[in-house]
Amino acid sequence: MLFEYVCGGELFSYLRNAGKFSLPSGLFYACEIVSALEYLHSLSVVYRDLKPENLLLDRDGHLKITDFGFAKKLTDRTWTLCGTPEYLAPEIIQSKGHNKAVDWWALGILIYEMLAGYPPFFDDNPFGIYEKILGGRMEWPRPMDPVAKDLIKKLLTQDRTKRLGNMKNGAEDVKRHRFFKNIDWDDVYDKKLKPPIVPKVNFDGDTRNFDDYPENNWRSTASVSETDCAAFNDF
Template identity: 50%
Template sequence: MSAEQLTLENLTVLNLIACGSFGKVYLVKDQAGTIYAMKQLSKQKIIMMRQVDHVRQEIEILRQVKSNYIAKMYSCFQDDKYVYMVFEFIPGGELFFHLRRYEQFPVEVARFYLAEISTALGYCHDQLGVLYRDLKPENVLLDKKGHVKLTDFGFAKQCRELTFTPLGTPEYMAPELIRQTGHHKSADWWSFGILAYELLCGHAPFMHDDLNVLYQKILKGQFVFPPDIDPDAQDLITKLLNTDRDKRFGANVQTGTKDIKAHPFFNGVNWNWIEKKLVKPPIVPEIKSSEDLDFWKNAAEEFVADEDEIQEMVEQGGFGEIPADGGKALFAWV
């Protein structure tokens, strides 16, 4: 059986991997014993939260992806209650988990991850014309050898012009998303700058529990580096965190990715080797078996998704209901 023929009937659920706002991710196995990660999304929540178009875009984009650095989607199907997406299982867990273990990374370690992540973003921008819009260490996974895999394209959009939808994770959102003045691929490079700072310093440059205060910090674009941060890293991050979207490093439509890779911070990086995943990763997860979830235990516990949430949303006046046909027409693109 090919991966494209996978259905709920020929998959066995082994364990819960993670939970999210719209559903859960399970470790599953097909009849041949091949392991996958299956994302189960609640149709009711998708409809109520007006996310049908975002889920459609996510699936359409993932069907086009052919990159070593993006988690591969093998199959997609639906039943009356859920949309299912079957991915390769990435056993090394989130980069976020590993960063918290070490608190912050030495410059050479950070350089490695940023090189692979920039290659993934460059592929999205230059090959697919896709804005990713949700770069953060929770969405960067490590495979069994320690290489990067970008995941969760729920906010991604295929667009080569300005777009205006304000979405993303607050600490990583570019100023233009907060202002809602229109954004393009340079918003991803802003998030890349936030991530670079976090990998090297152990925390994001803009932080506050009050969202309004956080947004004001981001709009002002004022931040400081801890002592002893690599000068080239400081220069790269400062240019990436330019509050002017059009002057931001990487904003050039034709040369954005090349400009990033040519920065002195990446001097000595063999980009051909990076493309082919020939550079040895600094962290190699110790994977005991194909079903090992050691690096995913915390992810499954962080968010408890419960069907009672749906009922609560209905009682509070949800935005929609699943059609009588189980949403088969509404989700016909699955």
């Protein structure tokens, strides 16, 4: 599955360069993600890999979600353990079966990270991250906008049946939260909101907004030993 080239680079790069986003910037990106998730969920598609690295900016600064490798069409629940440790919902870690509610949890993580500059559950070891997620242990940076904090708490509700976005009114409950009180959702859908960041782009194929990952050291990499190769002989 191919997209057109999206030349603005990853939201991740802009967030790391800025340290954290201002409240209006975080609000803008949250709006566009809510609109995208609402559309995916209307098609019964759960995305399952929301994170700054998978959000690209187009030439005008609007978001595009990319990397649908973990996306799945659901009729009920699924049990596959997949995603990025810091963004996993409790029900994924506990193998209880999960549905589109995991995307709303991940949105809560993302909004926190955009406004704080780091995710709410962090540890050097993935299992340490899982323990913190399941324990619900998180600290709040100062200052943190109280309305944004309330939205994040309601998205990071351990009980998915009470999680914002996964109740009777679905995405409408998220869109009606006070955090989005001045938002015209038709304008969001039509991309009429003014992006906080407009990428520097000289031409359609410009790659300057993507980090460079050199691949010229592969020739010096040692070959796999015969012993290691033998382990795969039966496959």
